[in-house]
Amino acid sequence: MTDIRVKICGLSTPEGVEAAVQAGASYLGFVFFPKSPRNVALPLAAMLASSAPPGVAKVALTVDADDAALDRIVCAVPLDMIQLHGAESPARVAEIRSRYGLPVMKAVGVASEADLAALDAYARVSDQLLVDAKPPPDADLPGGNGLAFDWRLIAGRRWSVPWMLAGGLTPDTVAEAVRLTGAAQLDVSSGVESAPGVKDPARIGAFLRAAREA
Template structure:
């Protein structure tokens, strides 16, 4: 079994979930953020989540969600993890983790070395970190924009909790991203879409294969 764990985010149909499972991914992401083209209502999300086989972790992406919003979400949709993709503070991360009893993944946007400072603090309260490309100031979405960052910024670094690499990944570049950063987990959304917000099942399979394939030794 591959040592690389794959997350496919932004699923919208039960068929998407089945394809992700067949591809061998470990996490399936569902988006709950109305401005996103990948946003789901609770009933649709429940149907998509129920299609997941045992062992495929269902992750809910939320952005600065209120307790009321999260109460409604976890009551309706069977979930395994919450992904906080907004401006949540360490205190808020700890509060959500304690209140809802689910593992929490905190997303951190990175554009330069100065953005790495908060990762250690967040690793004290979150169960996992997601290191993503920092969105432009005028961006509509906090993630899923298909942007990458300088992967050398996180190359060979370690934090207190497991971390996942995101931002601009695709089947064409994920192996190189893994090689450069030594990431053990990778996340993709726009990189496996045919059009914005619509998953391409062939691209999902290709991404998973590329991420989980054994590395090819380089000739010296």
């Protein structure tokens, strides 16, 4: 059995949070991005995050949020980490990390080898990296699109900070993803849903089991 840490992202109901916790997720992700079907209002996010047991990290996913929006989120929701999933520059990442005193995870979209240099740049200013599939140019969402990238691009690659693999992971593909990349942390959202934004407890459980057996 492998000690793999899993983040269930885009949680928006007590049932989803309970299923993630019961299955053994290490991180719970809450989306604060109005265009997303997984967007949660601050009062609901605060309630969901407060219901999580100690030791399970609560992560706020934001997309190019300004200080005012981040202030509202951080003041309302008990958080352990901020995930930046937009076009934030390395300087902006460092600024947010300093302003809030919380660990920051920066998502970087990968479609080809040319995208890998950005991971090195963001590793210098982030506490963690999220290596995700780059969305298509016409996509409304920066993540959660159910797309995978060629995992062989990052086979054997490591960075100076912990990293998490995302993009198109499902209970059926996660073992292969771990085998090809050596990822010790995984992020899943649409891959454990029955419909956009609707988490499926059975799929959450199946994903965690498949990840641990990878």
